[in-house]
Amino acid sequence: MQTASRNVETVREVYALARRARHDELRRFLADDVTWDPAREGGWKRCANADEVVKTLLWRAGMNKMRPDDFIDLGDRVVYQLHGRALGRLGAKGIFFPRLFQIAVLRGGKVVSMHDYPSRADAFAAAGLKT
Numbered sequence: 001m002q003t004a005s006r007n008v009e010t011v012r013e014v015y016a017l018a019r020r021a022r023h024d025e026l027r028r029f030l031a032d033d034v035t036w037d038p039a040r041e042g043g044w045k046r047c048a049n050a051d052e053v054v055k056t057l058l059w060r061a062g063m064n065k066m067r068p069d070d071f072i073d074l075g076d077r078v079v080y081q082l083h084g085r086a087l088g089r090l091g092a093k094g095i096f097f098p099r100l101f102q103i104a105v106l107r108g109g110k111v112v113s114m115h116d117y118p119s120r121a122d123a124f125a126a127a128g129l130k131t
Contacts, residue, residue, distance in 0.1 A: 005073045007106045011080065014104075014111060015068050018054075018061035026054055031112045039100060039116035053114070060084070068102070072129070078104050079127050081120070093118040103127055 004012070010029055017026040027050060036047035036056060047053045060066040066084030082100045093099060101123035105113040117123035124130065 004071065005078075006109065007076075007078050007104075008071045008073050010106060010109060010111065011068055011071070011078050011104050014057065015061050015066065018057035019065075019067070021058055021062055023054060023058070026057065029110055030054065031107070031110045034111055034113060036114040037116065039118045039122075043116075047114075053111075072127075074127060074129075076105060076107060077127060078106065079123050079129070080104075082116075 014026060014029050017029070030050040030053055032050050034047070034050050034053050036053050038044050038046065047056050061084075064085045066082050068080040069083055070081045072079040080102055082102055099119065101117040101120055103115050103117070103123055103126060104111050115126065117126060
């Protein structure tokens, strides 16, 4: 069995800490100027700093039980699928089983940006991967 990369483990830890509402510990994994962009324009307000990202993560991972899975490590970026509730409201595609994907960019062990994508094809295209 292959062990997960440091960046994949960081993303897992970020969501785990958010689910447990561990604000201070979560904050240590985020760059001060971290950003988070929605899957579609106007879907929700873009997060422009660590405090906004923490609040959004607490809502998503805690209230909506969101968790990452199916990781693809690309060095400084990690592509993964999000599972949980309320994915359709966040721009996920699919009527019966909406799916939402995310790319997190990491530097020095900290998340510097997150971006949601409504489909695997969109996330792969943004990451420079072929579907």
